Amino acid sequence: MTSSQSPRRLVIRNLGVETTRHGVAVTLVDDVSLDVRAGETLALVGASGCGKSLTCAASLDAAPPGVRRTTGSIAIDGVEQAPADIRGRLVATILQNPRSAFNPVRTMRQHAMEGPAARGAPAASREQRVRAAMADAGLEDVDRILDLHPFEMSGGMLQRMMIALALASGAPFLFADEPTTDLDLIVQRDILNLLLRLTRRQGLGVLLVTHDMGVVAALADRVAVMDAGRIIETARVMDIFNRPTHPVTRNLLDAHLSLYPGRSAA
Amino acid sequence: MSLLAARGASRIYRNGPAGRGGATALDQVSLDIAPGECVALLGRSGCGKSTLARLLAGLERPDAGEVRFAGRSLSTFGRADWRAFRCAVQLVFQDPVSAVNPRETVGQIIAEPLRHLRGLTGVAATGQIQALLRAVDLPADAMGRLPQQLSGGQLQRVCIARALAAQPQLLILDEAVSNLDLHLQIQMLDLFARLKRDRDVSYLFITHDLRLAERFCDRVLVMCDGRLVEETRVGGAFALTSPEGRALQDAILPAMPFRRARAG
Numbered sequence: 303m304t305s306s307q308s309p310r311r312l313v314i315r316n317l318g319v320e321t322t323r324h325g326v327a328v329t330l331v332d333d334v335s336l337d338v339r340a341g342e343t344l345a346l347v348g349a350s351g352c353g354k355s356l357t358c359a360a361s362l363d364a365a366p367p368g369v370r371r372t373t374g375s376i377a378i379d380g381v382e383q384a385p386a387d388i389r390g391r392l393v394a395t396i397l398q399n400p401r402s403a404f405n406p407v408r409t410m411r412q413h414a415m416e417g418p419a420a421r422g423a424p425a426a427s428r429e430q431r432v433r434a435a436m437a438d439a440g441l442e443d444v445d446r447i448l449d450l451h452p453f454e455m456s457g458g459m460l461q462r463m464m465i466a467l468a469l470a471s472g473a474p475f476l477f478a479d480e481p482t483t484d485l486d487l488i489v490q491r492d493i494l495n496l497l498l499r500l501t502r503r504q505g506l507g508v509l510l511v512t513h514d515m516g517v518v519a520a521l522a523d524r525v526a527v528m529d530a531g532r533i534i535e536t537a538r539v540m541d542i543f544n545r546p547t548h549p550v551t552r553n554l555l556d557a558h559l560s561l562y563p564g565r566s567a568a
Numbered sequence: 569m570s571l572l573a574a575r576g577a578s579r580i581y582r583n584g585p586a587g588r589g590g591a592t593a594l595d596q597v598s599l600d601i602a603p604g605e606c607v608a609l610l611g612r613s614g615c616g617k618s619t620l621a622r623l624l625a626g627l628e629r630p631d632a633g634e635v636r637f638a639g640r641s642l643s644t645f646g647r648a649d650w651r652a653f654r655c656a657v658q659l660v661f662q663d664p665v666s667a668v669n670p671r672e673t674v675g676q677i678i679a680e681p682l683r684h685l686r687g688l689t690g691v692a693a694t695g696q697i698q699a700l701l702r703a704v705d706l707p708a709d710a711m712g713r714l715p716q717q718l719s720g721g722q723l724q725r726v727c728i729a730r731a732l733a734a735q736p737q738l739l740i741l742d743e744a745v746s747n748l749d750l751h752l753q754i755q756m757l758d759l760f761a762r763l764k765r766d767r768d769v770s771y772l773f774i775t776h777d778l779r780l781a782e783r784f785c786d787r788v789l790v791m792c793d794g795r796l797v798e799e800t801r802v803g804g805a806f807a808l809t810s811p812e813g814r815a816l817q818d819a820i821l822p823a824m825p826f827r828r829a830r831a832g
């Protein structure tokens with residue numbers, strides 16, 4: 303992914319997602335456009351239920367049953383792509399609920415060897431890649447963990463394993479949905495530093511969903527704020543923190559700063 | 569007197585973490601939670617917090633030591649004791665998706681403890697379900713939805729509502745608010761604080777967020793490699809002193825972004 307022809311830009315355009323409730327169509331994601339650039343992190347923030355996870359999933363045609371994508375396209379470097387083709391290959395994903403992302407009857411080794419991380423690589427180099435990514439993600443006891451089933455692992459261990467599998471895929475883009483919610487602050491800091499390094503040094507392009515404005519401050523270059531299915535403000539991270547324009551953004555920020563006594567909103 | 573206590577509780581798993589004298593996930597942990605007390609449990613990922621939560625909730629048995637509820641060891645409990653215990657001590661799991669039956673609606677999920685533990689059915693139950701959904705800021709029409717038709721944070725709130733349905737004396741919250749946005753986190757903590765004040769409800773609040781622990785808890789416990797290594801009273805701001813506690817506190821993220829080098 304460091305080669306000169308590695309993609310520079312992933313654009314989600316005019317994404318619309320709806321469901322049917324009591325026989326009526328309900329819009330869940332409304333005309334959302336996002337621009338994820340190589341070497342940068344775009345944070346997608348907003349209240350619980352506003353449509354962040356559906357945006358990530360539906361743009362890759364991986365929306366859960368019961369919802370449908372009504373509009374929208376995804377393009378890489380200006381060329382429209384079939385979402386299913388790029389999922390896992392050009393776009394790695396980290397899902398919000400790590401435990402449900404793993405098959406309960408398979409060990410971590412089986413996940414490592416059979417997932418998208420494995421595509422196209424011979425077995426030995428696959429395992430090497432996953433081992434290196436596990437160490438990067440802070441999983442030290444690699445031999446033990448590869449033999450474990452999901453139920454034998456803590457929430458944070460599973461989350462780190464999912465991060466490792468995503469990184470081992472070598473995809474140039476990463477959609478990370480709340481990737482550090484189950485992690486202690488020390489591991490969280492390490493993972494955020496790792497993602498920062500991968501964006502800066504290897505040109506990884508990250509779409510980061512998070513509700514923690516501290517995580518946004520630490521990693522994001524740009525921020526898109528979502529409310530009730532729509533993007534209401536997109537700006538550089540400094541501007542979001544220092545000059546928020548939309549009331550929803552200001553609210554997010556005030557709540558965040560209230561956790562840091564002695565600080566008031568800018 | 570303590571409501572719930574652990575005395576030298578240990579847990580050993582067949583595939584547990586190596587290099588801790590076998591495969592010890594939990595190593596002789598003792599703690600007391602008093603009525604109306606809120607205790608935070610902090611510690612690195614994999615240190616044994618969820619394991620301790622399962623033992624305290626009676627879902628797994630300690631391999632050594634014991635868990636005591638209102639002065640009696642859980643190992644002496646009969647059927648009626650267990651029923652009373654289930655009513656009194658509720659656990660909200662870290663992962664909401666695997667904590668619910670995917671084929672049951674939200675209404676059915678919350679109705680279960682109402683029926684089994686409080687004997688409520690029919691209109692009385694429906695009224696309670698609606699009140700509980702309101703308390704966790706979910707719309708009444710969420711009742712008919714299946715778990716997979718909810719967002720991550722919405723499902724987590726369903727699990728909180730289900731635990732509250734039992735009207736517990738002690739609520740064990742295993743990262744139960746960590747998937748929520750900050751407004752909701754604060755709203756949930758306010759709700760818990762109200763229950764604490766009005767009904768003397770106690771909490772074991774497992775969290776990675778020291779900022780929330782500071783806001784909500786009376787006492788903080790720090791765990792490391794299966795052992796409790798620090799206990800600190802909280803009165804507003806607090807400073808942890810053990811090396812593990814210090815390391816966690818030092819890793820609190822800064823409030824504001826700083827200028828970073830951009831990609832070239």
Ligand SMILES: Nc1ncnc2c1ncn2[C@@H]1O[C@H](COP(=O)(O)OP(=O)(O)OP(=O)(O)O)[C@@H](O)[C@H]1O
Pocket residue numbers: 321330348349350351352353354355356357366367368369398513716717718719720721722747749
């Ligand atoms: N399969 C589904 N069928 C019907 N509605 C759904 C489905 N999945 C999600 N929704 C609804 O769509 C809206 C957006 O959900 P989404 O999961 O994208 O929220 P989110 O922003 O990720 O929230 P959270 O921060 O709580 O994870 C929510 O109101 C949710 O109830």
Ligand SMILES: Nc1ncnc2c1ncn2[C@@H]1O[C@H](COP(=O)(O)OP(=O)(O)OP(=O)(O)O)[C@@H](O)[C@H]1O
Pocket residue numbers: 453454455456457458459484485486581582583584585593611612613614615616617618619620662
């Ligand atoms: N059923 C099991 N079989 C084998 N090992 C287990 C089992 N359950 C837990 N463990 C191990 O016990 C240790 C503690 O796990 P636990 O889930 O209690 O950690 P935790 O402190 O809750 O971590 P996190 O913050 O990541 O959720 C881990 O090393 C885990 O692999």
Ligand SMILES: [Mg+2]
Pocket residue numbers: 354355356398479719720721
């Ligand atoms: Mg989500």
Ligand SMILES: [Mg+2]
Pocket residue numbers: 456457458617618619662742
């Ligand atoms: Mg845990």
